[in-house]
Amino acid sequence: MLRTLAFLTAMTAVGASAAPAQFVERSVDVAGRTYRYQVFVPADITPHPAVVLFLHGSGERGNDNLKPLSQGLPPWLKQHTDFPAVVVIPQAPDNTEWTDKADADMAMAALEKSVMEFHGDRKRLYLTGLSMGGYGSWQLAADHPGTFAAAAIICGGVTQLGDDEDRQLFVQGVPAGSDPFAWVAQKVGALPVWIFHGGDDNVVPTEQSRKMHAALVARKAEVKYSEFPGVNHGSWQKAYATPTLWDWMFAHHR
Template identity: 80%
Template sequence: MLRTFAFLTAAMVAGAASAAPAQFAERTVDVHGKTYRYQVFIPADIKPHPAVVLFLHGSGERGRDNQKQMSQGLPPWLKEHMDFPAVVVIPQAPDDTEWTDEADANMALAALEKSVQEFHGDRKRLYLTGLSMGGYGSWQLAVDYPDKFAAAAIICGGITALPDPEGRNLFVHGVPDGKDPFEWAAQKIGKTPVWIFHGGDDNVVPTEQSRKMNAALVKRGAEVKYSEFPGVNHGSWMKAYATPDLWDWMFQHHR
């Protein structure tokens, strides 16, 4: 009896010691002859068929260092919540590009696909989120791949071009001439559930972008939630990712 107890105790200690802690890891993906670096959050003691989240950063985090994209939005939140249960794919857009560019979108999807394969992710539980430029990119992916993601959380993004020169390529591509861009995007997105977040005093991406997108989705009878933070400027992602029931809402949706 004592010998059996000792064996079980040793086995439990060995199992605890071998359990992998949650971590961020660097990865690379090749797309059309170019190599891109990205980060991936790996949950502790990862189980088979985890949910996988794709996060798209804002314009200030572009580059090739594979570090800047860790400084804003979801990655800092994850560092404070290392018990997060899903794999998170965190690509980095090169300088002077936009997530709405086809090349950047393809790179992000390639990083997502490689992560799904590496961690045997559940293809019925793929989720999308992004902020600012990444919010625009999230709308683009939701429009172009309406059957891919189980749900999306889109923060201070938009559909139409910004009025300043910095927004020269930052708009959702593919809107036919003469079509209302918000109604068209809502129709293309189809049944993908979306939770939209925006600061009420955003002077970078006008709050009206999210208000119009929410109205268009409501008009179509889509599953949509809208949270506007009064008095908050562009950095609404801090409040968005701190929303208590965000992830419960996201993860209750399956394809």
């Protein structure tokens, strides 16, 4: 009997250790609308894992719940299945921005539902995004101070690009007449941030990140800035491959 029990215990342990990392589909209802999102679930998920919220760029918008897996952090995760955190990957609908209140609320709702489902550690919630998702990351960091333990923001910005009035791609809520970068820095407060940008970005000007970095430095915030010389807009590949990024991020707890 004891030998049988030991065998079953060993098989259970082997089965548990063999659990693969995977992406799973989920949905969340916000303001009467259902949104689908993806969650990266690490292999051998630990009790109370860290949880990362990832915001994609404008090219991954839609409702297929697949395009957000094609750029940025998700492809990196496919090559690094030993990543130790749950990653929440919402999808912004077509013709919307992460800085829109509806999209921002949806992203936070997907994060909250995932924290509840996977029993995430609320002291280890992290934020990252690229391009439009970089803008959205600044928006969420400003609107939800004290929620995230650290953030990595890639080729994002704060102010409007060009004269396209149909695009609301700028941090919302900045008072008229205020310096938007100083205002965001004040709202972000004590959140540790690592900013990344390509030195030759012709989509979101590198100056957006330089100014945001300077505003945080002026407040003596914990901020790092990495600029990749000669790199255009796709700086997320180098950013997510930065060897010390995740050790830095996960060293921070609220």
